[in-house]
Every structure is written in structure tokens, then in C-alpha cells.
Amino acid sequence: MDTIKQYCALCWFSASPLDLPRSSAFFRTNLIVSLVLFFFIQFNMTDEIESISEVILETLLNLGFIALALWLNKNMHAYIQVGSAIMFCENVVAALLIPVMFWVTVAEDWLSYSVLLSGMFWNWLMVGVVFKHALNITLLAGLVMSLFYLLFSFGGGFALNSFLTG
Secondary structure, three states, rough: HHHHHHHHHHOOOOOOHHHHHOOHHHHHHHHEEEEEHHHHHHHHOOOHHHHHHHHHHHHHHHHHHHHHHHHOOOOHHHHHHHHHHHHHHHHHHHHHHHHHHHHHHOOOOOOHHHHHHHHHHHHHHHHHHHHHHHHHOOOOHHHHHHHHHHHHHHHHHHHHHHHHOO
8 A cells, every 4th residue: 555655646746756666566466457447448439359459459568668668768677667657647547537438428528528638638747757757858858758658559559459450
């Protein structure tokens, strides 16, 4: 529970992932929670086989992008902390946005879309700050890395899945 409290500081931009505890058990837990949350979201949008393959591809691309960025920066020793930090931030946002996604599909009004976009923007900012600290770059560069990360992992997962199942 203490580890969760420490990682919660990431949600308010008041912690560096390099200062957080390195725990492979916490990394695995975040990975499992991430898979469960994204399977739940995908199962409500597409069929089961397509959902399973897309979530697995997105997760592999997520972890691969983080590894590549850290490897190019010669900072691989921080993989567990940075991977945990990014997955934790995404898990928090995904858990909060699941009811909003149902609200969007039912209400289809500007407020529901605004809340959804705000959550997505918050996720982008959190991942950008994590990259800023992990790669020792400026905030603008961290936000650009975050944009590439999100496009590569989620957009790439969708594109690869469409190519493989299409």
C-alpha cells in the first residue's frame, strides 16, 4: 500500500519515477491491472478475439517503446520504475474513465466528451512528465515523447491488429 501512495504522487506531477521504489512485484501487478482494464474496455467495443490480440499488441508496444527510449538514453536500469510509473498513471486514468466511456455512449453530449478528453489529456501530461524525469529532458520534449508513445503504442496496436486480422 505504501508503494501505491508513493506512485500516486505521479498523478499530481509531484514525483520523479527515478525516486520511486523499484519493485518487480509492483510492475507485475500494474501489468496485470493494465491488461484487465484494457481487456474490459476492448471487450465492450469489439469482439473477443480482436480485443485480445489488440490489447496484447498494445501492451507489447507500450513496454517496447519504454525499453527503446531508456536503452537509447542508456538508462535501462530504471526500466522497472519507469514502466511501473507509466502503467500506474494509465491504470488510474483508465479506471476513472471506464464509467465516463459508458456515459459518453449513452448521453453523447458535450460534457461527457469534455470529461473524456480531459482524462486523456491528463494521461498525456502524466506520461510526458514521467518521460521528462526518466530521460532527463525538457517538459516539451517529454510531452513530445509522450505523444509518440501514445501514437506508437495505441495507434500501432490498432494498425497492426487491423493488418493481422483484416
